[in-house]
Amino acid sequence: MGAGREFDHGMTDRGIALLLADAAEGVEIGAAPTQAVIRGGRRRRARRWAVAAATALVVVGSSGALAVTALPGGGGQRVAPATQVPASRTPGVAEPVARHLLAVGVDQGRTWQVDIDVWPAPRDATEARALLAAMAAYGEYPADADEPSALVGRSAYFVRHGIGEAEADGTLTTEATTTGADRMTGTDIETVAVPLDPTTQGPQRLVIGHVATTARQVTCTWKDGTTTEVPRATGSDVDSDDQVIRTVEGSPYAWFVCLAPQGTAFESARVTQ
Amino acid sequence: MGDRKQAGDEEFRAFVVGRWPRLMRTAFLLAGEQHAAEDLVQSTLERVYVAWRKVAAADDPEAYVRRVMINAHARRHRRRLREFLAPRDDSGIVREVADTGDRISQAEDRGVLLKALAQLPPRQRQAVVLRYWEDLTETQAAEAMGCSVGAVKSNAAKGIAKLRAIPELSGTVMVGGRK
Structure with missing residues (x-):
């Protein structure tokens, strides 16, 4: 590092922006190959x-x-x-998608539901083409595999959630493709927080995430400081309506859903056991 | 018909020339490497060409291009995940050869940031780059990433938190100004 610098150990957002701008200057800009x-x-x-x-x-x-x-x-x-x-x-x-229920509940008298569709990994471009067509029939298009060859060896998932009358259709919340090598380990966690009613811009109360298949408990922390613990599903509650960490056949991850109480919203989530 | 096509090509050519530098910089932050950035921008623009009439008529052609680039990046990243996440020395990531104290320092800082960016999951990296380099709003970033505003917030927050946790990075920013 250069001499005479004054350091900002907190690294503000502006600091991040400056670092990115500086790093972006490092690329060589040649003539556009029109x-x-x-x-x-x-x-x-x-x-x-x-x-x-x-x-x-x-x-x-x-x-x-x-x-x-x-x-x-x-x-x-x-x-x-x-x-x-x-x-x-x-x-x-190219069997039809395996649809799994991740969570279901009732909020202010309206039933909500979160589902995941998992498609098997095609072994070659022919199978991939058939799968993409089958997905399209379900209204599902993997964003990172718009060509059959990009889907080969990759399983695709689509997570949807809905509430009330639109519950059955659901709105796409997140989607991606994975391979067996995409496994998570330890306390790895990825989450998406969205309004429970996807047609509104309400508080982000619904948290959908995936963790390592070895994770035994996830703790969601809400903005008001309260927490919700989501335990691993055991034999007796696999088919229950409880919010639990669920293994999904065909997915390298275990999945969980937690819902913030009324009046608060998502702050963070981590694997606590 | 032929004239219209030619005019469309001319318009597209002007668009490419005008946007190339900015797209290259964004792609460099996403891809972490010169050649990968060039490939990413080129394949993005090829896709834009296919839909050029629609893009040119859109209110915000930039938004379309960003969406295409983010999708292309996600696709490439998944293919090369192991390659990019594997520990490596700077030779594959930073191309500058620093020959003075300041240049060495600058190249080191860039290298640290690019390495740190490369270690973020792709969605977090995209959210950080779109929010903090492209200076997009959360809504614009959500459109580019094809996800909810909440997902952008979550990914950006996690990505920034990881960058902040890197001691070499937190020591490279001057208060209130450029390094």
Whole structure:
């Protein structure tokens, strides 16, 4: 570090902004490769139409029956649907999503619910294409896998929550793709805090998070200083309505939900056991 | 038809030239490395080109571009997670070769920050970069990240807390001004 500096050990937000601005200066800004970008864009456009023209895909349901579905945006150019499962595919790999209930409760007379949809990891681009089409039929689009090849080997999850009449449909709260290598360990935790009613900008009372599968207790702390402890589900309460840490088949994480009392909101959450 | 396409390409070209430096800086903070930043910006702009007519007509084309870049970053990060999170020396992250005291110090500081950013989970890194470098509001950052405002707050707060916990970083900021 340079001489004569005066240090701000608290590191303010402005300090962070200054550090980022300084680090950003470290990149070399060459001439914009406009021609290469346009060429690349044209290639992508051509590829997109090629994919759209071959949208008829076979999805194998749990019954083994064949269903034909399609990616959106076909633009009227369709080819004859494939009618045979490729020999390399194990029947059932593109089974409909496994939907798990993460939590359910009643708040001011209205029932709320949090669900997670977990899709299996496809083994190749063909399976991935079928899965993306099946997801699209559920209105689910993995943001980080807009091309089939990006989904290969990755399981996708979509967490939804809803309240009242919209409970069944739910609103997408968070989604991502994972592999088995994405496991969390120790006290790792990731949370999302949102208003219980997704149609409002109310206080962030609903906390949805994931932790290591070994975590035994999560403690959510609310803005008013009170806390809520979420224990690990045991055999007797796996199917109960209690808010517990749940293992979700197909997900490398364990999941939990906690709801702040009326009048307060999310402050923090950590693994406490 | 051909004229319209050509005009669209010209407009897009001007957009790319105008936005390239800023996009490169944001991408550098997200990707942590020069070549990865160039790849990220280029693939982002290729996607923007595909939807250029829609983007050009939008009230806020920047918001669309940011959303595309964040999605592309998330996708790349997941592919290269192990590579970026693995302990490494500065050679892959910081390209400057410092030859004087100040330049060495500056490069070291940048290296510490880039390394610290690289160790944040991608959503936290995105939230920090969008809020504190791009200077977006929480709502704008939420739009770019495709998540709730609460998720932005949570990710930014966690990311900042982790950066603050790094002693080398908390010692590099001067009170009230540039380093």
